[in-house]
Amino acid sequence: MASELPSTxxxxxxxxxxxxxETAIKVVAGTSVLLILLIFIFVFREAAGLFSGKTIESxxxxxxxxxxxxxxxxxxxxxxxxxSTSTAPSEESTSPDVYNPEIEEIISPSESxxxxxxxxxxxxxxxxxxxxxxxxxxxxxxxxFGMQSLFIGTAKATFIAVLISAPLGILAAVYSAFFAKKWxxxxxxxxxxxxxxxxxxxxxxxxxxxxxxxxxxxxxxEYRLNALVGGFGLAVAIIPIIFTITDDALTSVPKxxxxxxxxxxxxxxxxxxxVMLPAALPGVFAAVLLGxxxxxxxxxxxxxxTGNAAIVSASFTEPVRTLAATIGAEMGEVIWGSLHYNILxxxxxxxxxxxxxxxxxxxxxxxxxxxxxxxxx
Amino acid sequence: xxxDISIKMRTDNFNAYYGKKHALQNVSTEIQANKVVAFIGPSxxxxxxxxxxxxxxxxxxxxxxxxxxxxxxxxxxxxxxVDVVQLRNRIGMVFQKSIPFPKSIYENVAFGLxxxxxxxxxxxxxxxxxxLKRSALWEEIKDRLQDxxxxxxxxxxxxxxxxxxxxxNPEILLMDEPCSALDPISTAKIEELIAELKKDYTIIxxxxxMQQAARVSDFTGFFYMGNMVEFDRTRTIFTSPSKKETExxxxxRFG
Numbered sequence: 001m002a003s004e005l006p007s008t009x010x011x012x013x014x015x016x017x018x019x020x021x022e023t024a025i026k027v028v029a030g031t032s033v034l035l036i037l038l039i040f041i042f043v044f045r046e047a048a049g050l051f052s053g054k055t056i057e058s059x060x061x062x063x064x065x066x067x068x069x070x071x072x073x074x075x076x077x078x079x080x081x082x083x084s085t086s087t088a089p090s091e092e093s094t095s096p097d098v099y100n101p102e103i104e105e106i107i108s109p110s111e112s113x114x115x116x117x118x119x120x121x122x123x124x125x126x127x128x129x130x131x132x133x134x135x136x137x138x139x140x141x142x143x144x145f146g147m148q149s150l151f152i153g154t155a156k157a158t159f160i161a162v163l164i165s166a167p168l169g170i171l172a173a174v175y176s177a178f179f180a181k182k183w184x185x186x187x188x189x190x191x192x193x194x195x196x197x198x199x200x201x202x203x204x205x206x207x208x209x210x211x212x213x214x215x216x217x218x219x220x221x222e223y224r225l226n227a228l229v230g231g232f233g234l235a236v237a238i239i240p241i242i243f244t245i246t247d248d249a250l251t252s253v254p255k256x257x258x259x260x261x262x263x264x265x266x267x268x269x270x271x272x273x274x275v276m277l278p279a280a281l282p283g284v285f286a287a288v289l290l291g292x293x294x295x296x297x298x299x300x301x302x303x304x305x306t307g308n309a310a311i312v313s314a315s316f317t318e319p320v321r322t323l324a325a326t327i328g329a330e331m332g333e334v335i336w337g338s339l340h341y342n343i344l345x346x347x348x349x350x351x352x353x354x355x356x357x358x359x360x361x362x363x364x365x366x367x368x369x370x371x372x373x374x375x376x377x
Numbered sequence: 378x379x380x381d382i383s384i385k386m387r388t389d390n391f392n393a394y395y396g397k398k399h400a401l402q403n404v405s406t407e408i409q410a411n412k413v414v415a416f417i418g419p420s421x422x423x424x425x426x427x428x429x430x431x432x433x434x435x436x437x438x439x440x441x442x443x444x445x446x447x448x449x450x451x452x453x454x455x456x457x458x459v460d461v462v463q464l465r466n467r468i469g470m471v472f473q474k475s476i477p478f479p480k481s482i483y484e485n486v487a488f489g490l491x492x493x494x495x496x497x498x499x500x501x502x503x504x505x506x507x508x509l510k511r512s513a514l515w516e517e518i519k520d521r522l523q524d525x526x527x528x529x530x531x532x533x534x535x536x537x538x539x540x541x542x543x544x545x546n547p548e549i550l551l552m553d554e555p556c557s558a559l560d561p562i563s564t565a566k567i568e569e570l571i572a573e574l575k576k577d578y579t580i581i582x583x584x585x586x587m588q589q590a591a592r593v594s595d596f597t598g599f600f601y602m603g604n605m606v607e608f609d610r611t612r613t614i615f616t617s618p619s620k621k622e623t624e625x626x627x628x629x630r631f632g
Contacts, residue, residue, distance in 0.1 A: 256472065259476075261488075265545060
């Protein structure tokens with residue numbers, strides 16, 4: 001029978017154009033996945049130095065003895081901008097007086113000279129004890145990498161940011177989705193969305209110059225730049241995210257819920273807050289958590305507006321230093337391959353793990369439990 | 378007891394417009410209390426518009442406006458003084474598509490009650506049980522009141538919506554094609570329910586199903602092209618209609 005089929009059915013034709021397009025799409029998709037994977041591998045590899053049992057002593061020893069060793073990078077020159085006279089990438093050749101102009105720390109002995117080993121009172125603590133302490137002084141005779149202060153700083157700034165932005169973002173979305181006139185909504189939504197693409201350096205600058213002064217005159221805080229100003233800056237950055245995603249979640253709730261609720265004699269207000277918002281709850285949570293993630297990782301605003309002092313304190317009017325800002329501030333001037341360098345990458349991993357955990361918790365716990373609580377089992 | 382022929386709702390020269398479209402033209406009816414009234418007619422004839430005008434749900438539609446009056450117990454519901462929220466409290470509505478909220482079964486029925494001030498837990502429980510019993514759902518779901526309403530079958534969901542609507546004890550129950558998405562068994566249950574509920578409520582039902590109109594209603598109105606062609610006792614409409622259009626539609630000779 002097969003032979004009686006028309007020849008067009010039996011002959012398999014290869015559509016070259018389609019095959020090419022498909023292959024191209026596959027390659028592009030594969031490349032982007034691969035790129036992300038490579039970034040992770042790189043970050044983990046750079047942090048791996050920490051896990052190889054490095055101690056402060058061995059670190060100091062390494063720097064003092066490796067003056068002539070050739071395990072230096074070929075292209076990476078962290079001080080090229082700061083020190084124009086330094087042409088060799090060698091970390092030891094960096095002149096101490098221009099190195100690290102921002103952070104007033106004791107100049108690391110490893111950089112101070114290429115001559116005989118300096119006598120350092122080597123700390124007996126292991127690197128883990130060092131990391132768990134509360135002083136962050138990465139450059140010095142006795143470098144201290146206490147992440148506690150950074151964690152507390154990050155948590156404080158993020159907390160303030162979410163405290164400000166979540167109610168504002170969600171309420172603004174409720175307004176725009178249910179109460180605003182159509183023409184008004186068509187102005188509000190794109191405007192806030194444009195804000196989402198606003199360069200964070202501009203927001204940071206705005207906070208640094210204007211908000212900080214304003215807050216100081218309002219609250220009379222001791223420090224001009226503090227957790228409150230930084231948190232406000234982060235809030236500005238994440239309000240559009242929370243607003244947009246919440247708005248999308250609210251508008252994707254079936255319109256019929258609104259009708260059903262109104263027909264039962266609920267007011268618009270009751271309809272919005274007792275029916276529509278609970279129905280959109282998973283989306284609202286996703287919005288807030290994305291905002292948390294962004295605030296967590298936001299570097300430029302934190303760097304510019306928080307004051308960057310690694311202080312362990314519960315006060316919101318004292319400066320803080322966040323994890324991301326630390327990486328941003330110190331990566332540019334760190335000695336390549338040093339313990340400090342490893343630790344900065346380690347901070348990056350910590351940031352990654354925390355945001356991964358937030359997402360995991362949302363996916364596994366928050367969505368199921370809270371959805372069940374608000375929407376019935 | 379109220380008189381048998383007490384008029385619950387009186388419509389006088391009611392016109393409704395969607396923008397420029399004249400959707401209802403000079404509709405006038407008198408609907409008696411504790412009766413079931415069915416509106417039939419082809420799609421787009423205005424019967425749903427009329428139904429949704431009775432609890433002012435059409436107000437939500439941009440460009441909708443009316444003239445004429447709809448009076449409930451002598452009160453014009455389109456009067457400026459009327460509080461729409463209070464009005465909708467007195468007039469329950471069941472939609473074509475069952476729309477349970479994504480909450481538990483209990484919370485769905487409790488929704489309307491919670492809007493109207495606080496009640497004690499036991500009082501709430503009582504009203505909810507009573508509403509579910511009257512909507513013939515209690516026996517099926519009494520052990521899983523806290524489960525999500527979204528897990529119910531289509532017919533159960535629709536009965537839940539009826540329970541939700543009658544929990545607040547409205548005077549009038551509007552039903553917009555309540556069975557069009559249901560299987561015959563669920564439909565039969567809801568029709569039984571309607572017969573049961575008319576003891577306490579005035580029920581107005583829009584349906585595409587003429588057999589259903591014949592089965593459940595005391596009065597039937599036939600809409601065509603935005604006009605109320607005929608409004609009479611159901612028996613009269615289905616056996617000896619006075620207008621030719623009505624007869625043509627009922628006998629299926631239409632369009």
